[in-house]
Amino acid sequence: MYISNITIENYRSFKSIKVDFHEGINLLIGQNNAGKSNLLRAMAIIFDGSAKKQLTVDDFNNDILLDDLKKAPPKIVIAVSLSQSENENLMGDELVTVSNWLTTLEEPYQAKIQYEFFLPNSERERYLNKVCSLDSREKIWDLIKSDFIRMYINKIWVGNPENQVVVDGENLSKFDFQFLDAIRDVERDMFSGKNTLLKNVIDFFMDYEIKSDNSITVEKQKEQIQMRRDEFSSTAQDLILKLQTRLKRGNKEILSYANEIGASFDKAEPSFEGKITESEIYSILQLIVKQETGMTIPISHNGLGYNNLIFMSLLLAKMQVDSDGKYLGSNAKVFPILAIEEPEAHLHPTMQYQFVDFLKTNIKSNKVKQVFITSHSTHISAATTLDDIICFYKNNGNIQVAYPGKAFTFKDDKGKKIVQNKSKKYVQRFFDATKSNMLFAEKIILVEGIAEQLLLPVFFEYLNKSLEKSHVAVINVGGKYFEHFLYLFDSNNEYTINRKVACITDLDPARRKKSDNENQNKYKTCYPYEYNSSIDEFEYMYNELMNKYGKGKHENILSFVQPEKYGKTLEYQLVLENPLSRIMITESIANSKELNDLMNLFENNETLSKLMNRLSSSDENTRIIESLKRADASWSEDDKKKALLASRYLNSVGKGENALELASALKDNLELKDKVGYQKFVVPLYIADAIEWVCD
Incomplete structure (x- = not known):
């Protein structure tokens, strides 16, 4: 059995929402105030016996319309559906527990439990009479707070809620809902055996080598454990006798005061005796950290991150205790649920990965049935599978839910189901902490490589925009692999995250020699001025992978590329414009003197011929010169001079190192704006368009 979905109406940030879950880990991610914590609190209202069931006016959603408030008193509804697990034993305790909750009898069975917080029908007419003349929601809420909220009642129904069958408290108590909120003091809860959590865990795991020994009968286990208890009791009594012997003389002195004040009478006098039980000894046990050197330190001296992990391990141990039928009999829990808010609060990124692995191990060993985690950590999202992630986001002020693992399944124009397993596997494989940031961002720019990733933040500043304030994430997809990631955001399909996504890609003109055997001659890159210049000898092509996301072709995804006639790559375009x-000539760039000379010649308005003469002797430079000479008449001399500069620059740069240096140089230059030494820099138009569009 597992919790398959929850439906929430009018509770806190949720006006109306349904969220689907699956077995194992359910990772709830998304921006602040998107409802992640409220969802866990809604579940706690039903499953956590210590949670308050009687709510307040502040627990209602504030977006209930005025007309709706006048038609009926507001009501909070939280409904949880449970479904049969794939390999569930139908003779087990789980089905027995929810047998009265069933809404579907055939396999896989479905069960339902629904919490309602509402005004009784006896108060409904009085409510309607009072609100009919009120003209604002604020006045109605004030009225509810002053006159009606104390009249509200709560009920938990099971099965079909229309039948109004009240839940049996004994069955509900079989669910073990453990909730670790974001603000927690785990050290306070686990210092010593005085704490109930640690005491219960110690008691259960005492003599565990006997309790877990399946080679002997249960009766034999009890017999061996009783022998140990008798031995402990005998040893403890010896200790008490030794204490009494050591107190013998002192006891007379202590009790002499009692005699003097008349406390001893009727031939009776005070004395001392005692008895020690195992559980009383637990209180003197304290958690410590034992180091490899043999040194020990108190748990209070440990880091918060490690203490959080230790506390969660103790909590899972307690859940194992509470679900052990041999130990607790009919009082044992049958469905342990662990809910954790923001586990990354005290955990280093490496420990976050270990934390997720730790949870997966405990799920496999059935120590917990389902885990619900809220997180803002890209490391935790990267450590889970796409199927584990549930993404909360706001769209036009409304909370929306997306399921990245399901985004690769959709229907084509004819209604046929299509599953893009290749893309899903690709995204899952390369979904590291950097790339998973796209699931958290409000707006996204996907780029081909490291150069664009390093330079985009600086380009934002040159356009007087802030990457952070615009809530834009720049994600390097490592090549022309946009399509794989775009399945996550395609608003035409179900389950996707409806976000603005700009894809910045290179035009990459290419050509190949015409041949009967096309497989032998692959396309090779060419310069823009070579394109279609020798159509008898070559076949030509542009990068057309992103054409389907051109202007006006998609609701929330738009591609940006260099202009067809003049474009090639980012580095080429930087110098072209x-x-x-x-500034473009950084320390690591090759041919820096030659590039400087070429820029000087261009600045002095020298002829194309002089720029060509300055090129050093090489096969590639000869190709540039000859190709520029053959360029068609639409290429002006100024176009050709810029193209020569851009071509020479392109052949002189190394992608990563140069981009890092260029980003730094551009940043330094920006600090000189309106001062002596500032150099004008133009953000390539296609990139400027992408930034403007995504920030609009």
Whole structure:
């Protein structure tokens, strides 16, 4: 059995929402105030016996319309559906526990439990009479708070809620809902055996080598454990006798005061005796950290992160205790649920990965049935599978839910189900902490490589925009692999995250020699001015992978590329649009003197011929010169000079190192704006368009 979904109406941030779950880990991610914590609290209202069932006016959703408030008193509904697990034993305790909750009898069975917080029908007419003349929601809420909230009642129904069958408290108590909220003091709860949690765990795991020995009968186990208890009792009594012997003389002195004040009478006098039980000894046990050197330190001296992990391990141990039928009999829990808010609060990224593995191990060993985690950590999202992730986000002020693992399954135009397993596996494989940031961002720019990733934040500043304030994430997909990731955001399909996504890609003109055997001659990159210049000898192509996301073709995804006639790559375009910018010539760049000379010649308005003459002797430079000479008449001399500069620059840069240096140089230059030494820099138009669009 597992919790398959929850439906919430009018509770806190939720006006109306349904969220689907699956067995194992359910990771709830998303921006602040998107409802993640409120969802866990809604579950706690039903399953946590210590949670308050009687709510307040502040627990109602504030977006209930005025007309709706006038038609009927507001009501909070939280409904949880449970479904049969794939390999569930139908003769087990789980089905017995929810047998009265069933809404579907055939396999897989479905069960339902529903909490309602509402105004009784006896008060309904009085409510309607009082609100009919009120003209604002604020006045109605004030009225509810002053006159009606104390009249509200809560009920928990099971099965079909229309039948109003009240839940049996004994069955509900079989659910063990453990909730660790974001603000927790785990050290306070686990210092010593005085704490109930630690005491219960110690008691259960005492003599565990006997309790877990399946080679002997239960009766034999009890016999061996009783022998140990008798031995402990005998040893403890010896200790007490030794204490009494050591107190013999002192006891007379202590009791002499009692005699003097008349406390001894009727031939009776005070004395001392005692008895020690095992559970009383637990209180003197304290958790410590034992180091490899043999040194020990108190748990209070440990780091918060480690203490959180230790506390969670104790909590899971307690859940194992509470679900052990041999130990607790009919009082044992049958469905342990662990809910954790923001586990990353005290955990280093490496420990976050270990934390997720730790939970997976405990799920496999059935120490917990389902785990619900809220998180803002890209490390935790990267450590889980796409199927584990449930993404909360706001769209036009409304909370929406997306399921990244399901985004690769959709229907085509004819209604046929399509599953893009290849793309799903690709995204899962390369979904590291950096790339998983796309699930948290409000707006996204996908880029091909490290150069764009390093330079985009600086380009934002040159356009007087802030990457952070615009809530934009720049994600490097490591090549022309946009399509794999775009399944997560395609608003035409179910389960996706409806976010603005700009894809910045290179035009990459290419050509190949015409041949009967096309497989032998692959396309090779060419310069823009070579494109279609020798159509008898070559076949040509542009990068058309992102054409389907061109302007006006998709609701929330748009591709941006260099102009067809003049474009090639980012590095080429940088110099094409900044032919006089010496900032472009960084320390690591090759041919720096030659590039400087070429820029000087261009600045002095020298002829194309002079720029060609300055090129060093090489096969590639000869190709550039000859190709520019053959370029068609639509290429002006100025176009050709810029193209020569851009081509030479492109052949002189190394992608990563140069981009890092260029980003730094551009940043330094920006600090000189309106001062002496500032150099004008133009963000390539196609990138500027992408930034403007995504920030709009």
